[in-house]
Amino acid sequence: MSIEAGASDVVRTSQELERRLPEPLRPLGRIAYNYVWSWTLDGPSIFKDIDPYRWELFQGNPVRLLLDAPTTMLERAANDASVVARITELAARMDETLADAPHSATSPIAYFCAEFAIHRSLPIYSGGLGVLAGDFVKEASDRQVPLVGVGLFYRQGYFLQRLDLSGWQHEYWTDQDLERLPAVRVTRPDGTPLTVSVHVGERDVLAHIFRLNVGRSALFLLDTGLPENHPIDRWTTARLYESSRRIRLAQYAMLGIGGVRALEALGIEPGLIHMNEGHAALAALELARREVARGADFRTACARVRERVVFTTHTPVAAGNETYSAEELLAVFGDFAGRLGTSTDEFLGLGRCVPSHSYEQSGVTPLAIHMSRNVNAVSRRHGEVARSMWQSLYPGCTVDQVPITHVTNGVHLPTWMCPSMSRLFDRYLPPGWMAAAANPETWNAIESIPDDELWHARMFARSRLVDFVRARTVDDRLRRGEPIEYVEAAARTFNTDYLIVGFARRLATYKRLHLLTRNPARALSLLDGPRAVQLLLAGKAHPKDDEAKQIVRSMFALKSSPQVGNRVAFLENHDMEIEAMLVCGCDIWVNLPRPPQEASGTSGMKAAMNGVLNLSVLDGWWAEAYDGNNGWAIDGNIDSNEHAKDDRDSAALYDLLEKEIVPLYYEREGNLPRAWIRRMKAALRSLAPRYCASRMLADYERTVYASDRSELERVAYSSDGYAHE
Ligand SMILES: *Cc1c(COP(=O)(O)O)cnc(C)c1O
Numbered sequence: 001m002s003i004e005a006g007a008s009d010v011v012r013t014s015q016e017l018e019r020r021l022p023e024p025l026r027p028l029g030r031i032a033y034n035y036v037w038s039w040t041l042d043g044p045s046i047f048k049d050i051d052p053y054r055w056e057l058f059q060g061n062p063v064r065l066l067l068d069a070p071t072t073m074l075e076r077a078a079n080d081a082s083v084v085a086r087i088t089e090l091a092a093r094m095d096e097t098l099a100d101a102p103h104s105a106t107s108p109i110a111y112f113c114a115e116f117a118i119h120r121s122l123p124i125y126s127g128g129l130g131v132l133a134g135d136f137v138k139e140a141s142d143r144q145v146p147l148v149g150v151g152l153f154y155r156q157g158y159f160l161q162r163l164d165l166s167g168w169q170h171e172y173w174t175d176q177d178l179e180r181l182p183a184v185r186v187t188r189p190d191g192t193p194l195t196v197s198v199h200v201g202e203r204d205v206l207a208h209i210f211r212l213n214v215g216r217s218a219l220f221l222l223d224t225g226l227p228e229n230h231p232i233d234r235w236t237t238a239r240l241y242e243s244s245r246r247i248r249l250a251q252y253a254m255l256g257i258g259g260v261r262a263l264e265a266l267g268i269e270p271g272l273i274h275m276n277e278g279h280a281a282l283a284a285l286e287l288a289r290r291e292v293a294r295g296a297d298f299r300t301a302c303a304r305v306r307e308r309v310v311f312t313t314h315t316p317v318a319a320g321n322e323t324y325s326a327e328e329l330l331a332v333f334g335d336f337a338g339r340l341g342t343s344t345d346e347f348l349g350l351g352r353c354v355p356s357h358s359y360e361q362s363g364v365t366p367l368a369i370h371m372s373r374n375v376n377a378v379s380r381r382h383g384e385v386a387r388s389m390w391q392s393l394y395p396g397c398t399v400d401q402v403p404i405t406h407v408t409n410g411v412h413l414p415t416w417m418c419p420s421m422s423r424l425f426d427r428y429l430p431p432g433w434m435a436a437a438a439n440p441e442t443w444n445a446i447e448s449i450p451d452d453e454l455w456h457a458r459m460f461a462r463s464r465l466v467d468f469v470r471a472r473t474v475d476d477r478l479r480r481g482e483p484i485e486y487v488e489a490a491a492r493t494f495n496t497d498y499l500i501v502g503f504a505r506r507l508a509t510y511k512r513l514h515l516l517t518r519n520p521a522r523a524l525s526l527l528d529g530p531r532a533v534q535l536l537l538a539g540k541a542h543p544k545d546d547e548a549k550q551i552v553r554s555m556f557a558l559k560s561s562p563q564v565g566n567r568v569a570f571l572e573n574h575d576m577e578i579e580a581m582l583v584c585g586c587d588i589w590v591n592l593p594r595p596p597q598e599a600s601g602t603s604g605m606k607a608a609m610n611g612v613l614n615l616s617v618l619d620g621w622w623a624e625a626y627d628g629n630n631g632w633a634i635d636g637n638i639d640s641n642e643h644a645k646d647d648r649d650s651a652a653l654y655d656l657l658e659k660e661i662v663p664l665y666y667e668r669e670g671n672l673p674r675a676w677i678r679r680m681k682a683a684l685r686s687l688a689p690r691y692c693a694s695r696m697l698a699d700y701e702r703t704v705y706a707s708d709r710s711e712l713e714r715v716a717y718s719s720d721g722y723a724h725e
Contacts (some may be wrong), residue, residue, distance in 0.1 A: 002105040003146055003218055005266035006186035006194075006211035013184045017066060022078035025050075025066075027091035032062035033182045034213040036097060038119050039138060039414035042090055050077045060577075061121035064180045100144060102216050107271030108146035109705065111136065112259055112280035114251070115158075115240055116151050118214055120576040122181060123157035124221070126240055126540070127506040128602050129314055131576070132378075133276055135412035135602075139693035141215025142414075142435075145701070148268060150259040150280075152251060153178065153210050153221035158240045161540045161573045165480055167556025169541055169549045173239065178223065183210040186220075186266065196222070196261040199335050200250045205233040207254060209262045220266065222258050243544050249324065249332040252364065256282025257336070260290075272705060275311045275372070278321065278364030284309050284371035285350075289339050298342040302371065310704050311372035313365060313404075315599045316385050317510060319542075323351070323361035353392040369393055369404075374704045377406040378600040381623040381636075385596045405703060408621055409600040410696030413437055416606040418584035420460040424453060438695035443685045451677045458587075458611055458680075459496070465585025466494045469536065472578075473569045489565035494534055498567075499665045501615075501657075502586030502607070504538035504574055507548040510597040513539070514551045516590070518650035520558060526657055527563040531666045533657065534567045536582060538574035583607040588661060591616040592649065595636045605691040611680045615656060617649065621691065630683040632656050 010033050018029030028047075037043035038060075047062045048055045051069040058064040066074075077083045102108070115130030116122075116137065125131065133149065140147035155178065159171035186194045186209045193208045206229055207222040224236040235242075236250045256275075260283050263270060273283055284305050291301035314320065326348055330337070337347035349355030350370050351362025369375050369390060377386040383406030388399045397403075413434055414422075425433055428449045429442060436442045473490035494500070505511055516535070517523045526533040537555070541548035558564055571578050583589065589607035591598070591614070598620035605621065608614060608631075616622040618636030626633045634652045639645035664676050689695065 002268060003102060003108045003148055004105065005268055006184070006209070006218070006220070007213075009186050010184045010211055010213055017063065021066060022074055024078040024084045025074060025087065027087050028062070028066060031087075031091060031094060032066055033184070034094065034098070034215065035118050035138075035182065036094055036141065036213075036215040037062065037090070039215075039412070040090065040093055040097070042086055043094075046083070046086055046090055049083065050074070059121040059123075060119065061181060063182045064121075064177075067180060098216060100216075102140075102144045102146035104146050106146075107269060108148050109140075109272045109274055110148055110150055110259075110263055110268070110270035111140075111274045111276060112150045112255060112283050113276040114151065114255060114279035116149055116219060117576055118212070118219065122183075122212075123176070123575070124151065124154050124240060125576075126158045128600075129277055131411075131579075131602060132314075132409055135410070135415060135693045136276075136697070137214050137217045137219060138412045138415060139410075139697045141217040142412075143694060143697055144216060145697065146271075147217050148263070148270070149214070149217065149219040150255070150262065151219065151221050152237045152240075152255055153183070153223040154237055154240045155223070155225050156239045159540070159543060163476075163480060163552070163556075163570065163572055165482065167553040167559075167570075169552060171543045178210065181212075183212045183221065185209070186211050194265050196258050196265055198253050198258045198261065200233065200236075200253050201246075201332050203230055203233060205229055205236060205250070205254065205258075207237070207258050207262070209266065220259075220262055222254055222262060224254060241542070245324065245328060246332070248322075249328065252279055252282050253332060253336075256280050256284070257286040259283055260286040271308070273309045274705075275309065275368050277312065277314045278368045281311075281364040281368035281371065284368065285336070285340065288371070289336070292339070292341045298340055298346070301340075305371055306373050309372045310374040310376075311368040312376050312378065312407075313368075313386055313390075313599075314378055315597075316382070316389055317508070317597050319508075321363055321365045323363035325361055329362055353390070354395075366390070366393060375404045376704055377404055379408045379621045379624060380406055381596060381619060382406060382599040385599075407696060407699045407704060408624065408691070409602050409605070410691050410693040411602050411605045411609065412693045413609060416580065416583060417609050418461045418464075418580075420457040421584070421610050424449065424457045435694075437692045438689055438698060440685075440689040443688050446681050446684050449681075451672050451674060454611065454677055454680065455672055461584040461610065462500065462587070463496045463585075465500070465536075465581050466496050468581050468585075469494050469569050469571065472571055476570075476572045486559075486565050490569070493566055493569055495532070498532045498534050499588065499662060500534045500536060500586045501588045501590055502536045502582045502612075503590045503592075504536070504571075504579060504582050505591075505601075505603055507539040507541040507545075507552065509545070509547050509551070510594045511539075512592040512594055512646065512649070513537070513548075514554070515592045515646060515650040515653060517555050517558060518646060519654065522654045522658075524558070524561055524563055526654070526662070527567040531662050532567060533662060536569055536571065536586060538571040538578050538582065540574055579603065579606070583612060584610045586612050587665065588612070589614050589616075590653070591620075591622065592634070592653070593617055593619045594642065594645070595619040595638050605687070608683055608687040608691060611684055613661075613676075613679060613683055615653070615661065625687055625690065627682075627686055629679065630686045631679075632661065 014033040018026045051073045113133040115125040117125035117130035117134035137149045156173040197204045207224045210221045212219040287305040288301040351367040352360040377383040387402035477487045583606040601620040604614045614631035617634045
């Protein structure tokens with residue numbers, strides 16, 4: 001068995017779906033069970049055209065659409081020759097793609113992560129980490145890198161967001177019907193579900209394994225929502241980022257230990273385990289337990305594990321690097337420590353920065369670092385921050401010697417580039433440009449695109465966004481019970497000619513959304529007048545983060561100003577769909593993290609691929625990407641006086657908008673903002689080849705995955721400056 005484990009279960013289930021469809025639509029059953037449709041030309045539009053209403057209702061879930069669309073709708077599509085021809089073409093395109101198998105189907109990379117953002121209809125992600133993981137799995141598929149993702153199948157996913165009239169966030173959750181997603185329970189030859197079991201606290205917790213096809217990659221998700229489990233244990237895979245610490249530890253046990261056991265049950269022997277963020281750190285301990293069970297002593301077991309485990313750290317923020325007390329850990333893992341053939345203190349020490357400091361709490365990040373062959377951060381600056389943050393794990397190393405390298409994140413172009421842009425690039429860039437996106441020369445031809453054509457592609461994306469925002473905002477305001485005049489303002493909201501500034505991401509406080517309105521008078525005056533600025537906001541605050549919720553509410557207090565109704569919108573329930581609309585349609589993408597807390601950031605990369613200009617603090621990826629011509633920057637210095645830093649940075653933000661960005665945007669020559677377009681071209685040429693996922697994956701292959709030491713050293717001494725060995 002290999003990467004194909006469980007594939008026959010998917011085939012069987014998709015054939016069942018096919019049999020329910022009118023003959024001409026049958027290929028859709030197969031198409032629906034591989035997410036590659038979502039980044040294949042015409043994939044989304046075919047499903048949408050069959051039943052646009054249910055397509056929206058089901059969040060773009062094709063399995064649900066095909067199961068629940070009324071027969072009349074299906075028959076109508078089946079009798080439409082053009083729809084049938086499109087289906088045939090799409091099926092042929094997908095079959096052609098999938099016919100090229102990964103370069104090697106045995107020993108794949110097993111990529112463990114707590115969240116994956118594959119598509120908006122699969123709500124098992126919260127933000128940047130999940131998007132990175134989803135893009136990684138897709139890019140591996142495109143490049144035929146053998147990879148399986150391992151994660152948890154949260155039935156309730158991440159929360160859905162509603163704001164009330166005061167702007168206060170409320171959370172709610174809905175149950176997914178797992179059987180109506182393109183996810184299939186893996187079975188044994190006798191037809192019963194393949195099951196893994198992990199001892200958590202006092203009980204064995206059982207999980208089923210679901211397989212989801214993501215192009216050539218497979219994603220395996222564990223589900224504990226089984227009647228055999230205690231109700232508390234069923235909750236293990238109920239919600240992403242559960243706030244109960246006890247349940248979180250159970251989640252880490254299921255992801256790490258359960259994930260490794262699932263691979264074993266599936267017959268997959270990974271060549272490498274990639275723990276993407278610390279949530280998966282227990283995978284390494286399960287591998288060590290297996291070595292101990294085969295007779296190795298604990299130290300030897302750890303050394304062997306270290307040869308095949310790599311770890312990526314994704315944030316310097318404390319909430320992403322949780323620590324736990326001995327009592328908390330032993331309550332969940334007491335039994336497990338015994339099976340490692342070591343003392344309790346040595347077990348707990350693996351999670352400490354200094355293992356002998358028994359007063360130190362244990363954390364998942366130190367554990368992952370101790371157990372990994374390679375550790376990397378996700379941007380050059382984050383590499384520096386991580387080396388200094390984790391220096392105590394490397395006694396005798398100066399900060400510069402700490403062997404934590406970096407691979408800067410990148411984004412999956414076919415997922416995040418809007419169709420109007422990629423159609424334009426099809427005409428002007430060399431054939432096969434998408435596959436050659438990591439090569440800077442591919443993008444030289446940007447200069448040959450006539451200004452008016454580039455501008456029209458942007459205008460097209462912007463007007464699509466404006467339509468979307470109007471419709472969403474009317475709905476949001478009606479649902480909140482806003483006065484009808486304010487609802488009506490939403491229908492007029494957003495003029496297609498005015499500059500649009502966007503800000504959307506998780507609303508963690510360090511992302512400093514509040515800088516936008518720190519000086520309300522200046523903010524409001526930007527919205528006014530013949531050179532108006534329009535502002536689009538979206539984002540979810542963690543349910544326990546009242547400070548972040550308070551920031552959104554204080555912005556709502558400005559809503560009584562007349563400009564605000566027409567020029568500002570907060571789109572509720574930020575997700576991949578809203579994100580895709582925004583990063584394609586805005587003119588300026590703003591990011592205001594408090595340095596040095598932004599590990600990378602990826603939303604600005606998505607924006608850059610679409611010709612949207614970044615205005616960002618020089619932190620995360622922007623600290624290495626900004627070159628003076630490809631956007632705008634706010635100083636990235638660290639200041640322990642947060643208040644003073646906030647004042648300065650928000651003043652810098654208003655200054656740039658007032659003095660540079662607004663004038664440049666509205667300065668027209670023959671109806672075109674020529675200087676703006678020059679900047680767009682500079683941004684595309686400098687950023688697209690560097691911040692696409694194909695460059696990222698190639699970097700991982702050369703510097704992190706390469707098992708041959710000589711290869712690692714060769715890379716370290718090459719001149720590209722990626723590696724810090
Ligand atoms: C890309 C993305 C993010 C990441 O945004 P950052 O600005 O990098 O923090 C968060 N949420 C969603 C839904 C995204 O698509």
